[in-house]
Amino acid sequence: MKIATYNVNGINARLPVLLRWLEEAKPDIVCLQELKAPQERFPEKEINTAGYQAIWKGQKSWNGVAILTRNLEITKVQDTLPGDPGDEQSRYLEAIIDQMVICCLYLPNGNPYPGPKFDYKLSWLKRLKKRTDELITMDLPAIIIGDFNIIPEPIDVHKPERWENDALYRIEIRKAYQNLLKKGWLDSIRTLFPEEKIYTFWDYMYRSYDRDAGIRLDHILLSPYLKSALKSGGVDRNVRGWEKTSDHAPTWVCIEK
Amino acid sequence: MKIATYNVNGINARLPVLLRWLEEAKPDIVCLQELKAPQERFPEKEINTAGYQAIWKGQKSWNGVAILTRNLEITKVQDTLPGDPGDEQSRYLEAIIDQMVICCLYLPNGNPYPGPKFDYKLSWLKRLKKRTDELITMDLPAIIIGDFNIIPEPIDVHKPERWENDALYRIEIRKAYQNLLKKGWLDSIRTLFPEEKIYTFWDYMYRSYDRDAGIRLDHILLSPYLKSALKSGGVDRNVRGWEKTSDHAPTWVCIEK
DNA sequence: GAGCCCGCTG
């Protein structure tokens, strides 16, 4: 069972790249972020033709998340992160697939720091903590997966010292991430490659990809129930080199229950 | 000697199509209209690499004209149509190439009728008449070539009756065009195909190209000096069917002095 | 329908 996350940065602009990657990588479950399309402009037909079914939560211009599966039933649980009925942003989609709870998320970027956007990121993390704690308490097979907009550790960024006041790396944010993990979530990519420099995002600017000046933002967290099921994983970083590509690369794990 | 005109509708958006057409058609002189690029954003390097040199007059967002040649020296004469120093629009470029005066133009559209845009078109035609009369008087080998935004005759449009109040077909405009010709200019495409329905433009909307609901807007006028040199000509209408194409098709003549 | 700008976000 291959499970992937991919921040597409515009589902419609990215459709050729996405379809090519689906064809090559053949993931069973895919969580997408930054659709940047309203609900009615999701390219469902093309996704279906590629052999995938989908649920999604769109939004005009920004955000938007989706879950695709190949030959697997999707049971939607909820399309908002509980804890703030006033939150209008499409950043969370939770479903049951193949007996697992899949939580697809696109965490707020949070820049600039300090400011209201940073505060929103902190409060979003607090709400996420509540939901993920519940899942742990219930002993469910669950996966928290997506673009966390969090650089967990110094090893996950090219020049850490330049990022101290960036919302992706601020100490409060990294602490919140570590607090999540403490409950038992496994950062699967870091577990598979304990010492390696692994990036999932390279800025479009400054030829970041050529210089490999990347950061690790996209994470796949496994609940304790799934720890022993983790078999392999990686980042399809070559996709970042394709024409008309996203600034993120697809990130994936294989699990065997 | 093959001389062509092509309204590209955005030189940068059209670059792949333009380069492919240059490669296939191998014109010696090409007049381009609707660059839609400021002076500094003309893709000179790519044009040079394709074997062409160029002069151009750019403008931000709209208009813009260029002349390209393959192995032929270009001597720029002027990049504005005389007669109105306050006219800021980049619609005219005149050069001497291979001993001929080449006048590349992008005439105002003139819609809606009536109104100030229509009046501007009329006054532009008046200024053009003055310049072209001079060229006739001087007995020069000359070519007026470009997007005239004029449908000369009923045969040049799919349903003439629908166009009576369109600035492209208004009687004043067609009369002004006939007045130009009276001085001795030869509408070369119409001369080569006296009875045929020939179009050079198909609207992006309403599947106009599929239905062949086109109009003839792009013209190549030869001064009396060059009349007997006209050997052949046509419209590369297949180019209009390419991916990411312009709404105009390249139009060309071959002359042998 | 498809170019271009500008302003916004990341």
Add this chain to the structure above:
DNA sequence: CAGCGGGCTC
């Protein structure tokens, strides 16, 4: 640098 959206032109 590259998405989207809204306004403009043709």
